[in-house]
Amino acid sequence: MDAATLNEIRDEIRGYPDFPKKGILFRDIFSVLRKPALFEALLESMLAEIKKKTTTVNAVTALESRGFLFGPYLAMKLNVPFIPLRKKGKLPGECVQTTYALEYGHDVLEMQKDALKAGDNVVIVDDLLATGGKPWRPLSSGRVTAFLSLSQAP
Numbered sequence: 001m002d003a004a005t006l007n008e009i010r011d012e013i014r015g016y017p018d019f020p021k022k023g024i025l026f027r028d029i030f031s032v033l034r035k036p037a038l039f040e041a042l043l044e045s046m047l048a049e050i051k052k053k054t055t056t057v058n059a060v061t062a063l064e065s066r067g068f069l070f071g072p073y074l075a076m077k078l079n080v081p082f083i084p085l086r087k088k089g090k091l092p093g094e095c096v097q098t099t100y101a102l103e104y105g106h107d108v109l110e111m112q113k114d115a116l117k118a119g120d121n122v123v124i125v126d127d128l129l130a131t132g133g134k135p136w137r138p139l140s141s142g143r144v145t146a147f148l149s150l151s152q153a154p
Contacts, residue, residue: 001045009042029066029127046070046148047077050123054145058120059083063109064090066127074125083115083122121145 012031019026033039050057061083062071068084075082088097088108095110116122120142126149 001041001048005038005041006045009038012038029069033069043070043073046125047074049148050074050078050146053148054121054123056121057123057145059116059142060123060125061085061111062125067125069127071125074123078123081115083111085109085111116142119143123148125149 009032012035014028014031016026016028018024032042057078057080059081060071060075060078062068062085064084064086071084072082084091086109088110091110091112094113096113097108097110099106099108122142122144123146124144126147
């Protein structure tokens with residue numbers, strides 16, 4: 001991605017101080033999605049970054065809900081399954097779960113128990129680096145081969 005496009009993406013991400021709680025700077029990515037060419041450039045950049053970080057990917061996971069804007073596209077382009085990580089009680093069937101800390105509290109994420117096999121190479125996608133991929137680790141015996149967020153896009 002050229003420097004001008006990267007700067008345009010950065011400029012589109014708005015910051016809202018004290019949202020959802022005092023002391024939190026909420027970064028709103030939705031303005032990027034309103035510009036199709038910019039959104040496509042971002043997605044292709046994320047795909048290139050995954051390919052640079054790892055040669056073998058068995059699945060792409062993403063955190064609810066904004067990670068779902070990127071994860072399915074990347075999984076489709078890599079021709080691998082997309083595995084959603086959802087908030088407690090949102091997935092049917094047997095699930096594994098973990099509690100994790102956010103900047104503004106705690107949350108619980110779940111994944112369907114049979115979604116991944118032991119040793120799967122997994123890419124985790126989130127919109128921003130609020131969780132650092134930490135919630136996923138206790139959920140699976142897969143290996144994280146790349147963690148990618150919008151804030152890490154080249």
